[in-house]
Amino acid sequence: MAMSGERIPNNVELGSDRVLQRALEQWQPRFLDWWTGLGPTDFQDRDVYLRTAISVDTKGWATFDYVKMPDYRWGIFLALPDAERTIGFGDELGKPLWQQIPGEHRSTLRRLIVTQGDTEPASVEQQRLLGHTAPSLYDLRNLFQVNVEEGRHLWAMVYLLHAFFGRDGREEAEELLGRHSGDPDNPRILGTFNEPIDEWLSYFMFTFFTDRDGKFQLKSLAESSFDPLARTCRFMLTEEAYHMFVGDTGIGRVVKRTLEVMAELGSDDPDRIRAAGAIDLPTIQRYINFWFASSLDLFGSDISSNAAAYFANGIKGRPDEPRFADHSETESRLSIDVPDEAGGVRTDAVPMRNAMNEVMRIAYVEDCERGLVRWNRLIERAGYAVRLRLPSVRFHRTIGSWGGTPTDAEGNRIDAATFARRQDEWLPSPADRAFVKSLMRPVTEAGKIAGWIAPPDRGIKGLPFAHDYVRGN
Numbered sequence: 001m002a003m004s005g006e007r008i009p010n011n012v013e014l015g016s017d018r019v020l021q022r023a024l025e026q027w028q029p030r031f032l033d034w035w036t037g038l039g040p041t042d043f044q045d046r047d048v049y050l051r052t053a054i055s056v057d058t059k060g061w062a063t064f065d066y067v068k069m070p071d072y073r074w075g076i077f078l079a080l081p082d083a084e085r086t087i088g089f090g091d092e093l094g095k096p097l098w099q100q101i102p103g104e105h106r107s108t109l110r111r112l113i114v115t116q117g118d119t120e121p122a123s124v125e126q127q128r129l130l131g132h133t134a135p136s137l138y139d140l141r142n143l144f145q146v147n148v149e150e151g152r153h154l155w156a157m158v159y160l161l162h163a164f165f166g167r168d169g170r171e172e173a174e175e176l177l178g179r180h181s182g183d184p185d186n187p188r189i190l191g192t193f194n195e196p197i198d199e200w201l202s203y204f205m206f207t208f209f210t211d212r213d214g215k216f217q218l219k220s221l222a223e224s225s226f227d228p229l230a231r232t233c234r235f236m237l238t239e240e241a242y243h244m245f246v247g248d249t250g251i252g253r254v255v256k257r258t259l260e261v262m263a264e265l266g267s268d269d270p271d272r273i274r275a276a277g278a279i280d281l282p283t284i285q286r287y288i289n290f291w292f293a294s295s296l297d298l299f300g301s302d303i304s305s306n307a308a309a310y311f312a313n314g315i316k317g318r319p320d321e322p323r324f325a326d327h328s329e330t331e332s333r334l335s336i337d338v339p340d341e342a343g344g345v346r347t348d349a350v351p352m353r354n355a356m357n358e359v360m361r362i363a364y365v366e367d368c369e370r371g372l373v374r375w376n377r378l379i380e381r382a383g384y385a386v387r388l389r390l391p392s393v394r395f396h397r398t399i400g401s402w403g404g405t406p407t408d409a410e411g412n413r414i415d416a417a418t419f420a421r422r423q424d425e426w427l428p429s430p431a432d433r434a435f436v437k438s439l440m441r442p443v444t445e446a447g448k449i450a451g452w453i454a455p456p457d458r459g460i461k462g463l464p465f466a467h468d469y470v471r472g473n
């Protein structure tokens, strides 16, 4: 099915649509210019042991080999069609899926696809300097693995724009390479994707918390009535799992190393732990607070007429929609806590369709909790009473009912002055960030690892940790 001999590997029979093929072949060199200009700096001529998607066959969907990143075979792969599937939610429940875009939903779908597509290259831009400070060759390889796959996710959205949106779609595809993370004049669309990621603790937080937003957004778009969108998201989720693994095990390895240093010192004093070159648990907690809150914002407003319209029109469902009992949700409501005018909290019963962003956010928070359970098990086994926790979903929000309402990490409302005075208790301070950055020194010898992180339990694809995953200098 996959045509790997083609310039753009694909399973969408690109060769039978010459106009589309030519349009994408014209976009390809622009993508490569972007990749070499704004992708990982200075590692483009290295041989990196990378996974490449080559088909959607569940057993053999990817190959592993040494590749120079600019030679990576970014392809277009959609999960196979499911002949049984019909519209799974909303007002058109049970009707046939759309293979083309209904005119009335064109601008909405375009905006969602552009928003999804925008995040993918944004993350590559955010991470472009990290290669210079990788704690091991294994981590360096994982960074580049995630980067090339985010590049492929951009291809997935650009394919949809070119194939289904004509001239508008081609223009949007250009702009996906024109906006840049953190650019004051032309930033990326969503907040989190303009945050700098210039050290590896933030990188692991990002792949844990922000790629997990990706998982949930992709799962909800995988339910879309627009079948090509659903199928492309289904396949993207195959790659996404590893991105979250990198974050989950990355944070776990930082915690593990910190616990080793605490045992060596016989102390949990943050200053002594820092002096010994590890990251104290309170600092890790503050990074969790920051990245969790920022990623919660990515779900949009908790009460959203946009979300209600996406659901009613069958455009965007809930993650794992078949697991819900009611796929129409015309009568049901969800209780949502919002700040009231008197400085307290009020509970509103919001029509379920308007609360779809919150439904997703709740599922996301539960998924995040599972990671914390694993890290806390390490702390518990080491004999310490402290636990890492997720802050309240109200904490440090910029979007939704709690956006701009100051609270402490438990979600109690406080005034702005108190927040300003105490924020260094909850969020990474400039001094925390400077400390974490001071630890970032590259370790480039196979089998060696930086002092602030433990090695992984195993390497890639059955190879040892000490394998030479990135070759050539």
Ligand code: BYC
Pocket: 112, 113, 115, 116, 119, 120, 123, 150, 189, 190, 191, 192, 210, 211, 212, 213, 214, 215, 217, 218, 297, 298, 299, 300, 301, 302, 303, 304, 305, 306, 307, 316, 357, 399
């Ligand atoms: N920052 O009703 P509202 C990933 C805007 S991550 C800035 O609240 P709605 C990845 C919103 O656009 C997954 N603006 O929101 C991870 C709207 O603007 P307009 C990315 C924000 O529409 C790691 C306005 O506020 N995929 O794949 O229900 C590495 C009010 O709208 C933010 C998607 O997001 C924010 N945080 O939902 C690589 C899926 N939040 O239109 C990749 C596609 C909201 O009034 N996107 N706004 O100008 C969506 O489904 C929706 O656009 C959102 C917002 C869920 C983001």
Ligand code: FE
Pocket: 120, 149, 150, 153, 214
């Ligand atoms: Fe992605």
Ligand code: FE
Pocket: 150, 211, 214, 240, 243
């Ligand atoms: Fe990802």
